[in-house]
Every structure is written in structure tokens, then in C-alpha cells.
Amino acid sequence: QSALTQPxxxxxxxxxxxxxxxxxxxxxxGGYNFVSWYQQHPGKAPKLMIYDVSERPSGVSNRFSGSxxxxxxxxTISGLQAEDGADYYCNxxxxxxxxxxxxxxxxxxx
Amino acid sequence: xxxxxESGPGLVKPSETLSLTCTVSGGSISSGxxxxxxxxxxxxxxxxxxxxIYYSGSTYYNPSLKSRxxxxxxxxxxxxxxxxxxxxAADTAVYYCARRSGGTSYRDYWGQGTLVTVSS
Numbered sequence: 001q002s003a004l005t006q007p008x009x010x011x012x013x014x015x016x017x018x019x020x021x022x023x024x025x026x027x028x029x030g031g032y033n034f035v036s037w038y039q040q041h042p043g044k045a046p047k048l049m050i051y052d053v054s055e056r057p058s059g060v061s062n063r064f065s066g067s068x069x070x071x072x073x074x075x076t077i078s079g080l081q082a083e084d085g086a087d088y089y090c091n092x093x094x095x096x097x098x099x100x101x102x103x104x105x106x107x108x109x110x
Numbered sequence: 111x112x113x114x115x116e117s118g119p120g121l122v123k124p125s126e127t128l129s130l131t132c133t134v135s136g137g138s139i140s141s142g143x144x145x146x147x148x149x150x151x152x153x154x155x156x157x158x159x160x161x162x163i164y165y166s167g168s169t170y171y172n173p174s175l176k177s178r179x180x181x182x183x184x185x186x187x188x189x190x191x192x193x194x195x196x197x198x199a200a201d202t203a204v205y206y207c208a209r210r211s212g213g214t215s216y217r218d219y220w221g222q223g224t225l226v227t228v229s230s
Contacts, residue, residue, distance in 0.1 A: 034214065045222055
């Protein structure tokens with residue numbers, strides 16, 4: 001299975017909004033509403049930020065939102081804050097009953 | 111509060127078998143509709159899903175690793191394990207264990223991760 005496609009890096013200034021895309025196929029992202037997003041700071045375990053495309057776990061800021069259109073899922077972070085700077089990974093269920101991650105996106109808060 | 115903790119050798123020789131255990135505390139691995147899984151991350155690289163096991167014992171593996179991977183449950187010890195055979199330097203990574211709720215992509219609890227280096 002091929003990794004989902006994410007931009008290698010994105011950046012934004014504090015207070016701005018950014019969107020990270022995650023492109024797959026009809027066999028994964030486009031076929032199921034089982035897409036999640038993780039935030040990872042250096043040396044730390046990934047933290048779940050969005051699950052089932054657009055659901056937010058308890059305790060996650062409402063500045064984080066998720067959506068999907070066709071074979072592409074997106075994570076939007078509004079009102080960027082310095083602590084949002086991290087690596088972000090998308091993850092999707094596949095038609096083979098397996099899971100696949102995106103390559104990861106490094107978010108820099110300028 | 112559920113906690114997951116990986117344990118096992120930090121150094122494995124090429125061609126040998128990597129064995130890791132994830133100990134779950136604060137909850138039972140045999141209760142509820144949960145999947146218990148392994149994810150790894152080579153140094154400086156992205157996350158890779160290895161596989162998972164349902165509380166009933168059904169297993170699912172990454173096709174690229176399937177021939178070398180075994181995930182099992184030990185309900186008596188509230189642990190689940192990963193075995194990866196015939197390792198090479200490419201298997202050097204931080205290995206994480208995690209829990210996912212069945213029927214969703216809600217993978218909420220993760221271990222802190224353990225670095226396994228494959229080297230002679």
C-alpha cells in the first residue's frame with residue numbers, strides 16, 4: 001500500500017489559518033470516513049487531533065477541524081499559535097482492512 | 111487512566127527476531143471492542159502502521175510486513191506483543207503501541223515509544 005500524499009511543509013504566522021491536505025484514493029481516503037490526524041512534537045508520541053474525518057476528541061482545541069472531499073482529506077488550524085508548530089500526519093483505513101499513514105507535514109509557525 | 115508501555119531489547123542483530131511487549135494498565139485488553147496495535151517511525155522519518163489485533167484475537171497486518179510480523183495477546187498479563195523476524199537495518203525505528211476503538215479511527219492511547227536499533 002502506498003503512503004498518503006501530504007505536503008512536506010507548510011507555514012503560517014500567528015493568528016492565521018493553514019490547511020494541510022492528505023490525498024489518497026478511492027480505496028482509502030475516498031472510500032471511508034475513517035480518516036484521522038495526529039500532531040507530533042519532537043521526541044513525543046503522536047497525539048490524536050481529529051478522527052472520523054471531522055470529529056474532535058475531548059480536550060482538543062476547536063481551532064482544529066477536519067474535512068474531506070473525494071479522495072482528499074484536509075486539516076485546518078485556525079488562529080495559529082506557536083505551540084501548533086509540529087509534524088502532522090493523516091491516517092486512513094483501507095479496503096484491505098489495513099491502515100495507511102501520510103508522509104507527514106512539518107508546520108512552522110513564523 | 112489507561113496507560114500503555116512498550117518494553118523489549120533496544121538492540122537486535124540483523125537476521126534475528128525483534129520482540130516487543132506492550133503492557134496495558136488502567137483497563138483490560140480483553141474488555142470492549144478495541145484494537146491493539148503497533149506503529150513505527152524510523153529516525154527522522156514518518157509513521158508506518160505495522161498491524162493490530164482485535165480483543166477477540168483477529169489480526170491485521172501491513173502487507174509490506176505481513177510475512178515477517180506476528181502480533182499476539184496475553185490476556186493473563188494484560189499485554190500484547192510484536193514479533194518481527196529477519197530484521198535488517200531498515201527496521202531500526204521507534205516502535206509505538208496504541209489502542210483504537212472498534213468501528214472508528216479513534217486511536218487515542220499511545221505508549222511513549224521505544225527505540226529499537228538493528229545492528230551487529
